[in-house]
Amino acid sequence: MKVVVIGAGVVGSLILRELSRYDLELTIIEKNLDVGWGVTKANSAILHAGYDDPVGSNRAKFCAKGNEMYTQLSEELDFEIKRIGSYVVAFSDEEKKVIEELYEQGKINGVPNLEIHDRTTLLEKEPNLSKDVKCGLWAPTAGITEPWMVAIAAIENAVSNGARVVLNERVIGFEKKGTRIIKVITDKNSYETDLVINAAGLFADQIAILAEAEYVPLHPRRGEYILLDKKVGSTVRSIIFPTPTKTSKGILVLPTIDGGLLLGPTAVDLPSDMKNEFKTTVEGLTQIKSFTKQLVPSLDFSQTVKTFCGLRPESPQKDFFIGASARVENFINVMAMRSPGLTAAPAIAKYVSQEIIQDELGLKLSEKKDFNPFRKGIKKIVELPLEQWQELVKKDPAAGRLVCYCNEVTESEIVEAIRRGARTLDGVKFRTRAMFGRCQGGFCSIKIMKILERELKTDMSQIAMKSPGSWIVDGKVRE
Amino acid sequence: MKTDVLVIGAGAAGMAAALSAAKNGATVALVDRDERTGGILNQCIHNGFGLHYFKEELTGPEYAERFSALLEKSQIKVLTDCHVHSVTPDKKALLVSPNGVFEVECKSIVYTAGARERPFGALMIPGDRPSGIFTAGVAQKYMNIENRLIGKRALILGSGDIGMIMARRLTLEGVEVVAVVERLPYSGGLLRNVIQCLEDYNIPLYLSSTVVEVRGKERLEEVVVAQVDKNYEPIPGTERVFKVDTLVLSVGLIPQVELLQNLVQFDRVSRGVLCSNIGQSTAEWIFAAGNCTVIYDLVDYVTMEGEKAGRYAALYAKGENFEKGIPIETGENVGVLFPRRYVSGEDLTVYLRSKRPIEKATLVVGNFERKYEDIMPSEMIRVKIPSQKLTGFDKLLVTLKEE
Numbered sequence: 039m040k041v042v043v044i045g046a047g048v049v050g051s052l053i054l055r056e057l058s059r060y061d062l063e064l065t066i067i068e069k070n071l072d073v074g075w076g077v078t079k080a081n082s083a084i085l086h087a088g089y090d091d092p093v094g095s096n097r098a099k100f101c102a103k104g105n106e107m108y109t110q111l112s113e114e115l116d117f118e119i120k121r122i123g124s125y126v127v128a129f130s131d132e133e134k135k136v137i138e139e140l141y142e143q144g145k146i147n148g149v150p151n152l153e154i155h156d157r158t159t160l161l162e163k164e165p166n167l168s169k170d171v172k173c174g175l176w177a178p179t180a181g182i183t184e185p186w187m188v189a190i191a192a193i194e195n196a197v198s199n200g201a202r203v204v205l206n207e208r209v210i211g212f213e214k215k216g217t218r219i220i221k222v223i224t225d226k227n228s229y230e231t232d233l234v235i236n237a238a239g240l241f242a243d244q245i246a247i248l249a250e251a252e253y254v255p256l257h258p259r260r261g262e263y264i265l266l267d268k269k270v271g272s273t274v275r276s277i278i279f280p281t282p283t284k285t286s287k288g289i290l291v292l293p294t295i296d297g298g299l300l301l302g303p304t305a306v307d308l309p310s311d312m313k314n315e316f317k318t319t320v321e322g323l324t325q326i327k328s329f330t331k332q333l334v335p336s337l338d339f340s341q342t343v344k345t346f347c348g349l350r351p352e353s354p355q356k357d358f359f360i361g362a363s364a365r366v367e368n369f370i371n372v373m374a375m376r377s378p379g380l381t382a383a384p385a386i387a388k389y390v391s392q393e394i395i396q397d398e399l400g401l402k403l404s405e406k407k408d409f410n411p412f413r414k415g416i417k418k419i420v421e422l423p424l425e426q427w428q429e430l431v432k433k434d435p436a437a438g439r440l441v442c443y444c445n446e447v448t449e450s451e452i453v454e455a456i457r458r459g460a461r462t463l464d465g466v467k468f469r470t471r472a473m474f475g476r477c478q479g480g481f482c483s484i485k486i487m488k489i490l491e492r493e494l495k496t497d498m499s500q501i502a503m504k505s506p507g508s509w510i511v512d513g514k515v516r517e
Numbered sequence: 518m519k520t521d522v523l524v525i526g527a528g529a530a531g532m533a534a535a536l537s538a539a540k541n542g543a544t545v546a547l548v549d550r551d552e553r554t555g556g557i558l559n560q561c562i563h564n565g566f567g568l569h570y571f572k573e574e575l576t577g578p579e580y581a582e583r584f585s586a587l588l589e590k591s592q593i594k595v596l597t598d599c600h601v602h603s604v605t606p607d608k609k610a611l612l613v614s615p616n617g618v619f620e621v622e623c624k625s626i627v628y629t630a631g632a633r634e635r636p637f638g639a640l641m642i643p644g645d646r647p648s649g650i651f652t653a654g655v656a657q658k659y660m661n662i663e664n665r666l667i668g669k670r671a672l673i674l675g676s677g678d679i680g681m682i683m684a685r686r687l688t689l690e691g692v693e694v695v696a697v698v699e700r701l702p703y704s705g706g707l708l709r710n711v712i713q714c715l716e717d718y719n720i721p722l723y724l725s726s727t728v729v730e731v732r733g734k735e736r737l738e739e740v741v742v743a744q745v746d747k748n749y750e751p752i753p754g755t756e757r758v759f760k761v762d763t764l765v766l767s768v769g770l771i772p773q774v775e776l777l778q779n780l781v782q783f784d785r786v787s788r789g790v791l792c793s794n795i796g797q798s799t800a801e802w803i804f805a806a807g808n809c810t811v812i813y814d815l816v817d818y819v820t821m822e823g824e825k826a827g828r829y830a831a832l833y834a835k836g837e838n839f840e841k842g843i844p845i846e847t848g849e850n851v852g853v854l855f856p857r858r859y860v861s862g863e864d865l866t867v868y869l870r871s872k873r874p875i876e877k878a879t880l881v882v883g884n885f886e887r888k889y890e891d892i893m894p895s896e897m898i899r900v901k902i903p904s905q906k907l908t909g910f911d912k913l914l915v916t917l918k919e920e
Contacts, residue, residue, distance in 0.1 A: 119718060238529045264641070269775070314734065318643045342640025419601070424611075435615035440550060440600035476775075478636035480652050484663060498665060503648035507735030510648050511665040515690050 039063065039401070044209050044233040044245055045072035047095060048185050049375050051192035051235030052387040055115075058199035059411075060403040061392075063133050065229055066193070066201065067222065069208040072465045073503060074189030077375065079468070080316075080348025081261065082170055082235025082290060082303060085392055086179035086378040087124060089152060090282055096244050096358040098147045100389070103399035107384040110241035115191035116415040117183065118295050123154070124180030124277035125164065127333065128172045133281035135172055137175045140282075144177070151178050165336050166273050167315035180277055185380050187415075194458060195413035199406065203459075204229075206506070209238070214251050215327045217367050219249060224285045233401070235370045235390065239350045240313045242373035254374050257310040261303025261321035266342040267476045271297040278333055287377065287414040291337070296445065296471055298343065301330045307352065318347045343476055345416040352376050362394050416454045416469060420446040441489070442482040446477025456493045463487070464504040487511075520546040521834035523610055523623040524827070525601050525776070528556020530627035530807025532584035534827030535593050537637065543831035546594040546606040546621060548612060553597055554588060555581030557629060557654065558816065560661045563682055565709075569817035580816060604776055605737040608802060609826035614735040621752065624834035625802045626792060627826050628777060632770035632808035640768060644730040649737030653767040655678040660686060668763030672740050673697040674728050676715075677895075678706035680767020687765075694720050695759050700727045700749055702875055705767070705895050707814060728764070729756065737762050754790070772809045786853050787811040793842045794865050795856035796826030802841070804830040811868060814897045818868065830916050845882075850875060851893060859913055865902045870894050871917050885905040890894030892917065 039062050041048045046068035054066045072077065088102035112119045130133040137154060144152045155174045160174045161167060193203060204224070210426040213221035213228070222229045228327060240246040246253035266273075271293055282290040286305040294300050304322040308315060323345055330337055353359060353374035397403050419427060419437050432439035436449035447470045455469035463479070466472055466486050473479035474485065487510065491498045502508045522538040524531045525550035535547040545594040553559065558566070562578030568574055571583070588595055599614035610621045624808040634652040651667055657679065659665045671692055673680045684694045697715060702709050702725045715722050723742065729751045730741040744755040746846070772789035781798040784791045789812075790798050790805035798805050806826035807819045829839065842860035845867070852872040859865055867882060885906040891899065907913065 107801070182825060204759075258845055265638075269778075314742055318641075320643050322731075323641050323643065331881075334632055342639050342641060345641050345643075391562045424618065431613075431615065431618055438613050438615045438618055440602075440613055443550065443600065446600075446602070477633045478638045480634050480636055481653055484655065484658055488663075498663070502735075505735045508648035511659055511663075512669070513666050515660055515666055 039232045039237065039407060040230055041065070041233045042067060042229055043235045043237055044222070045236070045238035046189060046203065047076050047078040047239050047373055047503070048074060048189045048236065048380055049383045049386065050235070051189040051196070052383045053191040053235055053237060053372065053390050054201050055158060056387040056391045058201050059405055059409045060405055061294050062403065064196065064201035065204060065228070065342045066196075066363040067204045067207055067209055067224060069206070071206050071462055071502070072468070073193045073203070073205070075464070075504070077350055077379070078189050079184045080131040080263070080346055081185060081290065081350060081377070081380060082300065083182050083294065084124070084277055084292065084381070085119060085121075085181040085183060086381045087144065087152070087180040087380070088381070089140045089149060089177060090147045090287065091378065093143060093146050096360060097378060097382065100358070101378045102148045103351040103380075104382040104385035107388075108181070108183070111384050111416065114184070114411045115188070115195055115413045117187040117191045117243040119181050120295055121179060122293065123176060123178040123278045124279060125160065125174040125176055126279040126281055127160065127167065127174040128281050129168075129170055130172065132228065134172055136210065136281050137173065138317050140175055140455055142503070149177060149179065152176065164274055164287035166336050167278065168333060168335055170198070182277065182292065188380070188383075189207070190469060191413055191415065195411070198413065199409055208217055209245060209248070217365065219366060223295040233368045233370070233395070235372065236454065237372045239375065240349055242371065244349070246371055246373070249363070249366050249369050251369045251371065253371065254359045255310060255350045256382050258308045258313050258315070259352040260306040260308055260315070260322070260349055261301030262318050262326060262345065262347045263292070263300060264323065264326050264339070265343045266299040266301065266338070267343050268297040268373060269339055270301050270341045273299055273334060273337065276482035280329070280333060290325055291330050293332050296474065301326050301337070303348065313349065316347045316349065318345050322347070330334070340489060344478060350376050357383065358386070360389070369396050405461070416451050417460070419448045419451060441485050442470070442472035442475065444477050445471045447472040449489060452489050453493055454489060461494065462502050462504055463490075463510070467491070518546070518619060518620045519623070520544050520621060521624050522627060522827070522830045523621055524548065524627045524629060524768065525610075526556065526629040526631055526809070527551070527554035527595070527597070528629060528631050529558060529581070529816045529819045530631070530809065530823035530826075531556070531627070532581070532588060533823030534627040534629055534806055536584065536587055536591060536829070536859075537824040537827030538831040539591050541828050543834050544592070546596060546623075547588070548596045548601055549598050550600045551597060554585050554595060559874070560654070560658045562661045563686070566816050567855065569815065570820050572675065578817050581768045581869070585743050587721060592775070596861060598660035601776060604780060606780065610744055625708040625830040625852070627796070627802060627823075627830045628798070628803060628809060629807045629823060630776065630809045632812060633773050634766070634772055635769040637766055642693045642728055645733050647731065647733035647735055647737045649733065650731065650764045652767050653677070656683055656765045657686070660690065666690065666692065668692060668761070670695060670761045671741070671763035671765055672759050672761045673765045673767060673768035675769070676704045676706055676711070676722060677767040678710050679795070680683060680765065681706050681710040681714040684720050684766050685718055688718050688720065692763070695739065695743070697722045698726045698728060699724050700745060701725070703893060706897060708893070733765060737764055740764055770808060770812045772812070774809055777803065782810070784857055786847065787855065792856045793860050794856045794863055795829040795839060795860050796822060797829060797839060797860075802833060805832070811853055812870070818899060843910060843912050845913045845915060848914040850878065850917035850919065851915050854915055860906060864904050867900055867902060867915060869898050869915060871898070873916060875919050877920040879920065881916045881918060883910050884912050889917070
C-alpha cells in the first residue's frame with residue numbers, strides 16, 4: 039500500500055515514522071527545502087504537562103499521553119528533552135483561583151504529580167521570580183526540546199526504515215477516481231497513492247479543500263519571541279507561565295535546551311491570508327519585554343541574541359481536528375495543531391496509525407520484521423569525554439576543528455549534517471546549533487558556506503539561507 | 518605541553534604580546550583559531566594602519582605581515598587552527614585542533630581574543646528575517662578574502678569605521694550604496710573616514726536615523742529608515758523606504774570575553790576584561806590587551822598595549838609580583854575608560870571616550886590636566902600621564918570638565 043503524508047513538520051514526521059513500522063510504501067512531501075521548517079520551527083518548544091486543555095477536548099486527550107511518550111521517543115530517536123518542570127504563577131487571589139481550577143482540570147486530564155507551591159517554596163526554587171508572586175502550580179512532567187530536531191530525527195528514522203522524503207515540492211491538487219484519491223499532484227511531480235494523510239500545518243485547510251474533504255478554517259496566530267544569550271540562561275530553571283487567560287497561555291520565560299533563555303510568545307490572530315507573514319513587530323517585542331519583566335524583573339535585554347516570529351494554526355474550535363474524511367475515502371486530516379500540538383504529536387501519530395487507519399478505515403497493516411526503532415543523532419563532539427575526543431581526532435581531524443565557537447560545533451559535525459541532508463545554512467544550523475549562538479554566525483557562517491560548497495561540490499552562489507530565493511552571495515569581486 | 522606564557526588570539530594584540538613576552542625571556546605559545554596569524558587585520562585590505570607605530574601607512578595585511586615575519590624568526594610556538602576550549606584556575610588550558618586535543622600548562626596567560634560584532638538579532642529590528650543582512654566584518658570577509666559580491670544595492674546601518682570603509686569598498690566594486698544611516702546625531706567613526714569613505718564618493722550619511730523595519734520573504738527587498746528623536750525613538754511619519762538587497766551593519770563591537778567568564782572581573786562599561794595599566798586582570802596570572810579589554814580606534818595602540826601585557830606576563834612567569842594598584846574611576850563625561858587600575862612605577866597611558874560631543878574640555882587625572890577641543894565619542898582620547906603627576910592618590914578619577 040502506498041501512503042503519502044503531506045507536510046514534514048513534527049506531526050507529519052512522527053506519523054511517517056510511526057507508519058514506517060509497517061510494510062508500506064511511504065512518501066512524505068514537504069514544500070520547504072528542509073523538514074520541520076513551518077510551524078515546528080518557531081514555537082515555545084515545550085512539552086506541556088496537559089493541565090490547561092479543556093476536559094474532553096482532543097488537546098486533553100493527547101497532551102499528557104504525548105508528553106509521557108517523549109521519554110521513550112527521545113531515547114529511540116536520540117534527541118534531547120529536559121523535563122525541567124513548569125510553574126504557572128499567580129499574583130492575585132483571582133489568579134490563585136484559576137490555578138486551583140487548573141490543578142483540578144489537570145487531575146482529570148491525567149497529568150501526574152501536580153502540586154500547588156506556596157510563595158516560599160516557589161521563590162526558593164525560582165529566586166529570580168518577582169517577589170509579588172502568591173503561589174504556583176508545579177507540573178514536574180513539563181519539559182523542553184528542540185521541535186525541529188524531533189522532526190529531523192523522526193524523518194531520519196523513517197528513511198532508514200524505507201520511507202521516501204520529497205522536499206521543495208508543493209501539493210497543488212489530487213487526481214481522484216470517484217471518492218478516492220489516486221494521485222497526489224505537486225508543482226513538480228505526481229505520486230500514486232492509496233492513502234493520504236494531511237499534516238500540512240497552517241495550510242492543511244487548503245490541502246483539504248483541494249481534496250474536497252472536510253476541514254476547519256485555519257488562521258495564523260502570530261507569536262513573537264526574544265532569545266537571550268546562554269550567559270543569562272539560568273535566570274529561571276523551569277518554564278514560567280503567567281496565569282493563563284481565556285485565549286492564551288500568556289507570555290512565558292523558559293530556558294532553551296541549549297542553555298539560552300526564551301521569552302514569548304505574543305498571541306495575535308491574523309487573517310487567514312497571512313500565513314506567510316513571519317514579521318516581528320515593535321508592539322510585539324515591546325509587549326514581551328514588559329510582560330516578562332513582571333514575571334522576572336531581573337531580565338537583561340542587553341543579552342538579546344535574536345528576535346523571531348512563529349505562526350501557529352488556530353481554528354474557531356481552538357482544538358485539533360483529526361480524523362478520516364467521510365467524503366474522501368482515503369484521506370485523513372490531522373489539522374489545527376495549535377498548542378499543545380508538539381506535545382501531543384507522538385500520541386496522535388499512534389492514534390492515526392492504530393485507531394484511524396487500522397480500526398476505523400479497516401486497513402490491515404503488517405508489521406515489518408526488521409523495523410529499527412533507533413536513530414542516532416549527530417554526536418556532539420565537545421560533550422565527549424576527553425580521551426574519546428582525542429581518539430576521535432586521530433581518526434578524523436575535522437573533529438578537532440572548531441567551526442562555531444559560540445556553541446562549539448566542529449567541522450566533523452557540519453559535514454555530518456550535510457551528509458544527512460542539510461543543503462542550506464539553516465539546514466546546518468538546525469541540525470548542529472552552529473550559528474545559533476551569541477555571534478549569530480558572525481564568525482562561522484562563511485566557514486560553513488565553504489564547507490557546504492566543498493561537500494556539495496557546488497558554488498557558494500548556489501547556496502541559500504533557507505529557501506530557493508534566499509541567496510547569500512552573488513558573483514565574484516574579481517574573475 | 519608546557520610554556521611560560523600562553524597567548525590566546527594572534528591578532529594585533531596577541532602577536533605583539535607574544536613577541537614582547539619572548540623578548541623578555543619567556544617561552545611563549547601563541548594560539549589562534551584561524552588558519553593564520555593576523556586576526557581581523559587580514560581582511561582589512563584598506564590602508565591607514567601603522568601611522569603611529571611604524572610612522573608609515575600600511576594596509577591591514579601589510580601591518581600583520583610585519584609581525585608574522587618576526588614570529589617566524591622567533592622561538593615562539595605558533596599554533597593556528599587551534600581553539601581554546603577552556604581555561605582553568607590551575608593555569609591549564611584545553612586546546613582543540615585537528616592535530617589533537619591537548620592540555621597546555623602555563624605560568625601566565627595573555628588574553629588577546631579581540632571582539633565580535635553585535636549581530637542583527639541583538640538589535641530587535643522588526644520585520645522579516647531574509648538573507649542579505651550582514652555584519653560589516655562578514656561582508657568584508659566575503660568581499661576581501663572570499664572574493665564574493667554580497668549584493669547589488671546596499672544600505673549601511675551604523676557609521677562606525679568598518680561601516681564607512683565597507684561603504685567605500687562596496688562602491689568601488691560596483692555595488693550601489695544608497696545610504697549610511699546613523700542613530701546618533703554625529704558619525705560613529707573617525708572624521709577622516711567620513712571624508713575619505715563617504716563624502717568623496719557622494720554616499721549620503723543620514724544622522725539621527727535608524728532602520729525600523731526590514732522586508733523580504735527570501736532575500737532582503739526593502740529597508741525602512743526613520744528619523745529618531747532625542748531618546749532614539751523613531752518619529753512617526755518620517756519613514757523612507759529604500760529598495761535594497763543588502764543591509765550591512767556596523768553597530769558596534771563587543772569584547773569577546775566568555776572564555777574568562779569565571780576567572781576574571783569585567784569592566785561594567787566596556788564589558789571587556791578589567792585591567793590595570795600593566796595589562797593585568799583581576800586574576801594575577803591573566804593579562805589582557807586589545808579589543809577584548811576595550812574597543813580601540815587604532816590598531817597601533819592595540820599593538821602597544823599588547824607589547825606591555827606581554828612583557829608583564831613574562832615577568833610574572835619569571836616570578837615577579839605586582840601590586841594591585843589603585844582604582845581608576847570614570848568621572849564627569851567619561852564613557853569607556855582603560856585601564857581601570859593604576860600600578861605606580863610606570864607612566865599611565867589612559868584611553869577614554871567622552872559620553873557626548875564636547876566643544877572644549879579639560880581632561881583631569883590626578884594632578885594632570887590637558888585641554889581638548891572638539892571632542893567626539895567616536896574618537897578615542899589617548900594620553901600618556903607621567904607617574905609623578907599621579908602620586909599621593911588612593912584612587913584616580915578621570916574627568917572631562919567642560920568649559
